Amino acid sequence: MIVRTEVKNFINVGEIENYLERTKNPDLKRIEAIVQRSLDKNRLEPEEVATLLNANTPQARELIFEGARKLKERVYGNRIVLFAPLYIGNKCINDCVYCGFRVSNPEVLRKTLSMDELETEVRSLVSRGHKRLILVYGEHPLYNADFIAATVEKVYSVKEGKGEIRRVNINAAPLEVEEYKKVKEAGIGTYQIFQETYHxxxxxxxxxxxxxxxxxxxxxxxxxxxxAGIDDVGIGALFGLYDWKFEVMGLLYHTIHLEERFGVGPHTISFPRIEPAIGTPITEQPPHMVPDEDFKHLVAVIRLAVPYTGLILTAREPIEVRREVLKLGVSQIDAGSNIGVGAYSTEDKEAYKKSQFTLGDTRPLDVVIRELAQDGYIPSFCTACYRLGRTGEHFMEFAIPGFVKRFCQPNAILTFAEYLNDYASPETRKIGMKRVQEELDNIDNPGIKETLLKYYERLNNGERDLYF
Incomplete structure (x- = not known):
């Protein structure tokens, strides 16, 4: 029997509501001061975040958007890290009213990948150029810690041509400490749990x-x-279940709680909006639908609130929204995604019946990479920090002095060049190589540039997996 320690709810509803009420209609000078505090790379306090959330005029919002754009450039440069979700199984014993996987939904087709099917899916992803995955599981006794660990080990074992998966993150049900330890031993990166709503x-x-x-x-x-020793964790809320301003405050309170208890906040924050799901009427008319302009606002505020936390923008969003929101501080996106269980390696016409929701951006990875390069970004598959132990507190030690830009930019260039050499279409390769050369020219640290050029030459001669 599991004995649960008594815990208190650190999401103080009354306090959050009070902050949101008393910071209404903030003046521009107050907004400017808060944005500047963020640009000085300080995590914002609840009153400051509530003030930014209440900045409703076009002029006030533009101050926030501009601040988010500047902060993204200062901390992360023009890198966008790419990954793909891989759904392992959609069996579930929960009955969440907004989820296509809920136990009472008769329209979803239940499927769990066998180890052979998982290997086939991974080969399909690697053959397209992916290096980073997040494995997703329903909440079911079958998907226990031993099963999760076994699937992670299987993913890492797969080699296809010159490629392999170098980082496996997890989105699964909460576990007990000893169970997390088993999963950690399998070599996972980030463990992600979304609270869905903090209200x-x-x-x-x-x-x-x-x-x-x-x-x-x-x-x-x-x-x-x-x-259990997993120092990279990811939080998130599903926007559309409750008031979006409250949910942003909930994400901030969760961040503060982790900082106060463990000395480091979440590695990533996700902010998906509800999308239609098979057999799930509430997803067609969410209780608190978030319009696009409010969505851009909330992403920019989260970016300013937590300068060193990675922000994940998912392929739930339509292409045009993704392009706009990318500018506001996003550091990671999924691309070339398919969320039907087993659908990467098959032409499954019923994949939508095995999916948790529908996607807004179904472009192939190669197309996304080409457009990112055209728009001035460096697509990155970098996994160096995780593999060198620069995680959790250690990541912050490197990030705060600006090492992220110094180390991650060269690593982004190298992983992008790998993709261009091994997987890119001719059109993408042409555009991408131009982008790579421009980035090489922009490296201003002589020592790093000298080593980077040597690595780049070795990569072009056939070596792989070179990193700082």
Whole structure:
């Protein structure tokens, strides 16, 4: 029997509502001061974030957007890290009203990949150029810690041509400390758990049955992960279940809690919006639908609130929204995604019946990479920090003095060049090589540039996986 330690809810609803109420209609000078504090690379306080969330005039919002763009450039440069989601299985014992996988949904086709099918899926992803995956699981007794660890080990074992998966992240149900340790031993990167909504009353309505109905157990899921030694964790909220301003504050409170207890906040924050799902009427008319302009606002505010936290923009969003939001501080996106269980390696016409929701951006990886390069970004598949132990607190030690830009930019160039040499279409290769040369020319540290040029020459002569 699992004995659960008594915990308190650190999402103080009354306090959040009070902040949001008393910071309404902020003046421009106050907004400018808060944005500048963020540009000085300080994590913002709740009152400051509430003020930015209440900045509703076009002029005030533009101050926030411009601040987010500047901060992204200062901390992350023009890199965009790419990954793909790989759904392992969609069996689930929860009954979340917004989810296509819920146990009471008769329209979803249940499927769990065998180890052979998983290997086929990974080969398909690697053959397209992917290096980073997030494995996604429903909440079901079958998907326990041993199963998750076995799937991670299988993914890492697959080699296809010159490629392989170098980082496996996890999106799965909360575990106990000893279970997290098993998963960590398999070599995972980030463990991601979305609270979905931080508003307890709404949470109860949206999660009527199943283990996920326990708000506090889920809220402390990443505490247990960090107790187990997993120092890269990811948080997120599903926007559309409750007021978007409250959810941003909830993400901030979760960040502060992790910082205060463990000395380091989340490695990533995700902010997906509800998308239609098979057999799930609530997704067609979400209770608190977030318009595009508000969505851009909330992403920019999150960027300013937590300068050193990676922001993940998913392929749920339509192409044009993705292009706009990328500018506002996003550091990671998925691309070439297919969320039907087993659908990367097959022409499965019923893949949508095995999917949790529908995607807004279904462009192939090569197209996304080409457009990123055209728009002045460096697509990156870098995994160096994770493999060299620059994670958790150590990542922050490197990030705060600006080492992210110094080390990650050269690593982004090298992984992008790998993709161009091994997987790119002729059109993408032409555009990408021009981008690579421009980036090489822009490296201003003589020592790093000398080593980078040597690595680049070795890469063009056939070596792979060179990094700083």
């Amino acid at each position: 307890p009353e709404t949470y109860k309505k949206m999660h009527p049955r199943g283990p996920k109905s326990d708000f506090l157990y889920r809220l402390y899921g990443l505490d247990r992960a960090m107790e």
